[in-house]
Amino acid sequence: MNAPALHLRDVRKSFGPTEVIRGVTLDIAAGERHALIGPNGAGKTTLFNLISGRFPVTSGQVALDDTRLDTMPPHRINRLGLSRSFQITSIFHRLSVFENLRCALLWSRGYRYSFWHTLTRQTALNEAAERLLEDIDLTARRDIQAGLLSYAEQRALEIGMTIAGGATAILLDEPTAGMSNTETEAAIAMIRRLTDGKTLLMVEHDMRVVFDLADTITVLVYGQVIASGPPAAIRANRAVQEAYLGAEAA
């Protein structure tokens, strides 16, 4: 699997007169596990939305390896192999768990807008969906409407949908938010397993998770990167301690 590198060059985003992202330049190496941290309102989710094409950038460039993403609609970015999850669970709530995963597989398996294939007869596709179901431990909930799953189960489903299409760059927006300690541990183990060998960028508030999982940590404060580096360096960084970690400790 060839994981791509993600490059951001002087990315800016304004909502009206307010500049939310104020010139972010960031390189995420191929196959790296990169954590994005920062206080509330720092612009972490906005940055995700810019990378994944949910919002257009005001200025600057986003590139996956050599391909510019900042002019593309979200579905095209997704087809290039960059996939994301949402902070607020985003699933197809009236479809079954199995159908959710199968929908997430369809495009990457080349079905496009086909109205001639019968889904139930696509053996390889259905087996892949069943395997995903096992990967996220929801086999027992296979035929339940996704909207009726518990919160943690919905989060797991969302991660399953995010990795389903075989994306090589994964963006996870607070995957463990709102989970209990045991649920968080299970989720982190699952993320570690499912994103192996892929480029991972995640927003996370739980510092244990961040320092446990990430190869590199970037700290975003008021729309600007104040530090970026390996966990040990970030922990020792004075500016970070003042702006963020210190504030939490206090």
Added chain:
Amino acid sequence: MTAAVPRPRPTAMRAATRNRPIRAVAPWIAMLLIALVLPWLFRDYTTGRDNGFMTAMFGQMGMMIVFALSYNMLMGEAGLLSFCHAVFFGFGGYCVAHLLNAVPVVVPLELLPLAGGVCGLGLSAVFGGMATKQRTTAFAMITFGIGELAVTAAIMFQHFFGGESGITTDRQNAASLFGVNYAHGLAVYYLIVAWTLIAALGMFYLRGTPLGRMANACRDNYERAQFVGYDPRMVRFIQFALSGLFAGIGGGLYSIAYEIVTYDAVNAPLSGNALLMAFIGGVGSFGGPVIGAILITALQSGLSLMSNSWLVYVGLLFIVMVTVAPTGIAGILRAHGPIVRAGRLGTLAIPYLRMAVPGLIVLTGLVFLVEMLSFATIGAAEGKTFSLFGFAPNVYAPMPWIVALAGFAAGIVWLRLEGQRFFAVWDDLMTGLAAAAPR
């Protein structure tokens, strides 16, 4: 006991798989058999003549089933509220009328509905491209505009639409593939049955394809669909265009059956009817619009003979369904599924009967009020005398009004009480079933 459970499972599962095709096909076969014998049940065997009115009504039901199902491809499957669906139905009808009038007719009669479908598809591809650029309210507003545009065009462009008198035609201009003489209403009816079956099978098939499933996905979560690689606008555009294909087939059947197409066939009330049929029947399941189409057509044909104010009843039925049972008739039936399977339907018999009594009182009161009002404003001017269910009250005296109003109001209070009791029983039953269900 728990140890014994796993063993019979494989065989049970295999049996379930074996039974699945039969179970899936059964409702189709049943519907087809009913459709085939229906006209013969109303035949007058002493004179050897068919009941033309009933045969025509059943044919109308067939077209409306196609129309309502094609509407539900938007409403139920894709979550798109369209107000212009009749445009594609009517356009298919006009095209077939013109094809029939261009003697010699190149397309055999049996294939003309398909030609209507292709025309509907062409037009829905054009308008669908415009409408599916937007979502939700904006989408609905664009479709409303398209509907208005079509009605204006139908009146303005006399050459194609024939103005208010419409386009008349003669289905016998076309040759039959199988040498059938379509002068007879029964032959037309069976042609409608055949095309209704084909169209319904086609739409059923579409639900199980990647496009059909992604239409559901875009309905549930437009944004998520983008982040699994799909362009929701393209999904909706194709779905919209295909629904126009099936609406056009329905319109083609209309043209063949009635040999006249007027702007009523593209008009907003017919678009509204699609919504009515789909919603009253139930947008959440495939069979819902079928039930709705049959019911609404029966009301239109039957009730309109009995009452001038039949539209009031249809409107009230719509309001009641949307407020009380948004899942439609099919949804209500489906909710009873687990109860029937558990063999507990009998538990509901008494509560249902207890609701039926005040229900009938409310209905009677309502019918008297509506009919007396209708008579006082229209009927009396026409010089008719008032009589209803064997009663002939004096519409100009206060007493009949007071009685009807009092009965209606008291019935509603009573019905609400019985309703609460009913739902208490219902909830008990459901909790009991959920507790008994194996995990």
